[in-house]
Amino acid sequence: MLSIYLAAIDAPEEKSKFKKLYQLYEQDMFKTAYEILKTDFDSEDAVHMAFTNIIKHMEKITETDSPRTRGYLLITVRHTALKVLEMRNKIVRTGNTPAERLDDFDLEEYVISGIEAERLAAVLKTLPLEHYEILFLEIYMDMSITEISEVLGITYEAAKKRLQRAKKKFGEMAKEEFENAE
Amino acid sequence: MKKRIGILFAVVMAVTMLCGISVYAVEARYIYATSATSTLTKQNSSVTCTSTAQGNSTVTKIAATQYLEKKDGDNWEVVKGCKWSSSTESAYLYASNSKSSLGSGTYRLRTVFTVYSGTSSETIEKTSSEVTI
Amino acid sequence: MRNDPSADFNAAFKAAFDSTVSSRIIETVPKVPDHEFSRRYRRKMRKLERRSLYAPAYGGGIRFDKVPPEKGSFKKVSLKKLFTYALIAAILAALTALSVGAARDLYKKFFMTSFDTHTVVKSADFENAPETIEDVYVITKLPEGIKLVFENEISETTPEAVHFYQNDTYQFSFAQYVKCYHDINVNTENNPMSNIEINGYDGYIIDLGNDEYYISWDNGEYIFDISGNIGKNALIELAESVQKVEN
Numbered sequence: 001m002l003s004i005y006l007a008a009i010d011a012p013e014e015k016s017k018f019k020k021l022y023q024l025y026e027q028d029m030f031k032t033a034y035e036i037l038k039t040d041f042d043s044e045d046a047v048h049m050a051f052t053n054i055i056k057h058m059e060k061i062t063e064t065d066s067p068r069t070r071g072y073l074l075i076t077v078r079h080t081a082l083k084v085l086e087m088r089n090k091i092v093r094t095g096n097t098p099a100e101r102l103d104d105f106d107l108e109e110y111v112i113s114g115i116e117a118e119r120l121a122a123v124l125k126t127l128p129l130e131h132y133e134i135l136f137l138e139i140y141m142d143m144s145i146t147e148i149s150e151v152l153g154i155t156y157e158a159a160k161k162r163l164q165r166a167k168k169k170f171g172e173m174a175k176e177e178f179e180n181a182e
Numbered sequence: 183m184k185k186r187i188g189i190l191f192a193v194v195m196a197v198t199m200l201c202g203i204s205v206y207a208v209e210a211r212y213i214y215a216t217s218a219t220s221t222l223t224k225q226n227s228s229v230t231c232t233s234t235a236q237g238n239s240t241v242t243k244i245a246a247t248q249y250l251e252k253k254d255g256d257n258w259e260v261v262k263g264c265k266w267s268s269s270t271e272s273a274y275l276y277a278s279n280s281k282s283s284l285g286s287g288t289y290r291l292r293t294v295f296t297v298y299s300g301t302s303s304e305t306i307e308k309t310s311s312e313v314t315i
Numbered sequence: 316m317r318n319d320p321s322a323d324f325n326a327a328f329k330a331a332f333d334s335t336v337s338s339r340i341i342e343t344v345p346k347v348p349d350h351e352f353s354r355r356y357r358r359k360m361r362k363l364e365r366r367s368l369y370a371p372a373y374g375g376g377i378r379f380d381k382v383p384p385e386k387g388s389f390k391k392v393s394l395k396k397l398f399t400y401a402l403i404a405a406i407l408a409a410l411t412a413l414s415v416g417a418a419r420d421l422y423k424k425f426f427m428t429s430f431d432t433h434t435v436v437k438s439a440d441f442e443n444a445p446e447t448i449e450d451v452y453v454i455t456k457l458p459e460g461i462k463l464v465f466e467n468e469i470s471e472t473t474p475e476a477v478h479f480y481q482n483d484t485y486q487f488s489f490a491q492y493v494k495c496y497h498d499i500n501v502n503t504e505n506n507p508m509s510n511i512e513i514n515g516y517d518g519y520i521i522d523l524g525n526d527e528y529y530i531s532w533d534n535g536e537y538i539f540d541i542s543g544n545i546g547k548n549a550l551i552e553l554a555e556s557v558q559k560v561e562n
Contacts, residue, residue, distance in 0.1 A: 018367035022360060026352070028344045035345050041186075044356040048363065052505065055367050056522065071336040074344065117330035124335040132339055139325065140332040149509065156510045187399075190406055211404060212432045212502040216529055216542055219499045221474045230472035236479075236488050238527050239544040274479040274488055276467050306433075308500050 020064045022051060025073045032074055033081040037088075046084050050077040053151060060141050072141055075133045076151050083153045123174045131166035138163060213304055214241050220248075220293035220308040227315055228282040231266070233293040233308070237273040243298040245269035246277050253288040253312070261289070288314050366524050407431060422510065424517045424533035434503040436531070441494035444536055447471050452491050452539065454478075456556035458549070461485060480543075487543025487550065489557070497538045501529060513539075513554045520547075530554050 026047055033046035053076055054061075061069050124132060137143045137151060149159035216236045223230045235244050250264035261281065268277045275295070291310040296303050426439040438444075448469050457480075465479040474496035478489045492499075501508075501521060511520040511530060518532025523542075528550050531540040541554050 018364050027349050028341075030350045030352075031345045031347055034347075034350070040350070040353070043350075044353060048356060048359050049505075051360070051363055053507070055363065056507075058367065067333070067336045067341060071332075071340040074340050117327045117334065120328055120331035121334045124331050125338065129339070132335075136332060136336070136340075139328045140336075146509070150507065153507075187402060187406070211407065212500075212504045215500075215502055216523060216527070217499055217501050217540070219475070221496050221498065223472045223474050223496060225472050228472075230470075230474075232474055234475070234477060234490070236542060238523060239486060239525070272464070272479070272481065273486055274465060274477075276465065276477055276479075278467065278473070280472075306500070311498060 017058070017061075017064055018051075018055070021054070021061070021069075021073070024065060025070060028070065029073055029077040033077050033084075036078070036081040036085055042084055042088070043081070046077055046081040049084070050080040053080065056150065057143070057147055060143065060147075068140060071136060075136060078133075079152045119178065120174070123170060123177050127166075127170060127173060130162070131169050134159075134162055134166045135170065211304065212306065214238055214297045214299045214302075215295065215304065215306055218293070218295055218306055218308045220291050220310045222250075222289060222291040222310040222313045224313050224315060227284050227286075228280060229284060229289060229291075229313065229315075231264075231277075231279045231281070231291045233275075233277045233291070233295075235275045235295045235297065235306075237297045237299070239273065240299040241273040241297055242300060243269060243271050244273070244275040245296045245298075246275055247294050248277060248279060249292045249294075250279075250281055251290050251292055253290075258290065258292075284315055286315050288312050422517070422519055424538075425519065425531075429503065432502075432504045433500045434508065436497070436499050436501055438494040438497045438533065438538055441497075444494040446493060446495060448473060448476050448491065448493060448537075450536070451476060451560045452537065452557050453560055454489055454541075454553050454556055455558050456553065458545070458553075461487075485543065485545050487541060487545055487553070489541045489553070490539065492538040492540070494533070494536075494538055499540075501531075511551075513551070513557075518554075522547075 029047045029050060030043050033043040033050075034040070037043050037046060050073065054073065061072070063069060124135075127135075134148065134152070137148045138145075143151070145159050145163065146156060148163065149156045152159060152162075154162075214237045216238055218235045219233060221232045223232070229250065231248050231250055233246055233248055235246060237244055246268055248264075248266045248268075250261045251258040252261050261284070264279075264281055266277065266279045268275070270276075277293075290312050292307065293309070294305060294307050296305050422439075424439050426437045428435045451469070461480050461482045463478055464481045465477070467473065467475075467477050469476050474493045476491040480487050480489070502523060503521060506521050506523050508519050508521045511518045511532070513530065513532040514534075516532045516534045518530060520531075521529040523529060525544065526546050527542070527544040528547050529540065529542040530550055531538060532554065533539075539554070539557060541550060541557075543550060545553075
């Protein structure tokens with residue numbers, strides 16, 4: 001039985017790109033989701049939902065087979081799985097502490113020119129995971145706040161606040177790290 | 183997979199029997215429908231019944247049946263002569279009908295849409311909020 | 316090299332991510348045997364793969380991005396599948412009746428109730444808004460080659476002014492709603508909804524797949540929506556061109 005597919009196979013590169021992506025990463029993505037959701041059914045759903053999300057930002061993936069891409073997909077599926085868990089348990093994730101005032105945080109303030117990647121990496125190694133992930137999306141994947149909010153499944157405002165919190169924490173840890181290194 | 187559906191079905195049947203809720207086969211997944219509205223507005227003792235539905239670009243036809251219903255105790259009864267059907271050979275349907283000289287009471291507009299994409303279709307239902315005359 | 320410190324910083328940061336992504340993300344994947352994916356998953360992924368053909372490739376301008384599917388040719392299902400779908404539909408209907416989704420995050424002007432297959436959207440503040448269509452709004456930047464095929468008559472009891480445009484390959488609707496009567500079911504089944512601003516007004520956008528989108532916004536007086544298969548950017552431009560007709 002041959003279904004009639006669309007005439008427009010005008011982007012064969014895109015087609016094989018998507019296929020390459022799930023062939024390379026669906027196992028790791030499933031295992032990540034399964035650790036959170038503990039059922040095959042939900043974990044498969046989470047992987048599928050993650051790919052629905054990833055399609056929307058396909059242009060962000062420049063090389064299909066790379067650690068950067070693997071990291072991005074794993075971060076996406078982790079948050080998709082958390083969202084599925086939330087919906088399953090009817091938990092409302094509180095991302096915002098209303099009383100908190102977060103000023104616009106400039107990461108570069110904390111970085112003296114000449115700082116090398118190694119020093120930044122030292123901080124990244126111990127930065128709390130949720131902060132690592134959101135900075136990954138903004139800096140490594142070059143994503144806007146709107147795009148980040150789509151990947152994490154949260155509102156624009158919530159994404160903005162989380163990003164600010166991540167930068168603040170990074171700055172604090174960086175300051176400590178560089179002062180200790182002196 | 184089939185076993186899972188079977189078990190799920192059995193569980194659902196059991197639960198619905200306990201809850202006394204009737205299971206409709208009417209509502210399906212929203213595969214082709216983009217949006218649907220069913221609105222009742224009034225002016226003195228007349229009402230206007232407006233229903234719209236939009237389908238995605240694969241949709242070839244939409245049919246709709248509007249039911250103007252009046253509350254009678256715990257039940258809703260269709261007002262006599264107030265069942266209207268319409269259809270369009272496109273992906274957008276708009277239906278508007280009026281009824282005047284209605285007796286006092288509480289009314290609502292229930293619309294049942296069938297959205298077709300080739301030979302496949304789905305049925306969705308939308309009910310307006312209640313209007314009191 | 317030292318000319319743009321910001322670029323240096325960015326590059327250094329990226330290099331830092333290069334060297335940490337393995338230990339922080341990749342190596343944390345549990346070391347368990349591979350999973351054998353179900354037929355259901357494979358089917359869904361094939362469908363997604365088709366959809367990936369229509370990932371927006373262009374930016375800006377009212378340009379129609381791609382050739383949409385032929386009408387009516389989208390699905391050919393066997394009887395067995397049809398029966399399975401019907402069974403699933405009945406189960407979903409029952410489950411939907413039993414479990415009502417919670418209200419969504421923070422769409423200030425809209426009150427939303429989510430279900431598995433759709434979301435019901437109403438106006439969250441209609442106190443000071445007109446109760447009839449007093450002023451008519453239209454799309455002022457209509458693309459060439461597309462015709463208005465339907466428009467409704469407006470009276471004092473009409474809750475919405477609707478327009479439907481179509482040509483051989485494209486279609487879109489544009490509607491203006493009296494806020495207090497706004498009550499609409501929108502397709503959010505596997506279709507993500509997110510915030511959007513149209514000319515500074517609060518709104519939301521739903522990605523329906525296959526380059527079809529639904530956008531709705533509140534300009535204080537009325538709620539509007541616009542929906543079609545002309546691509547996201549084109550749809551946003553049309554939305555932003557909506558203006559009141561001055562008499």
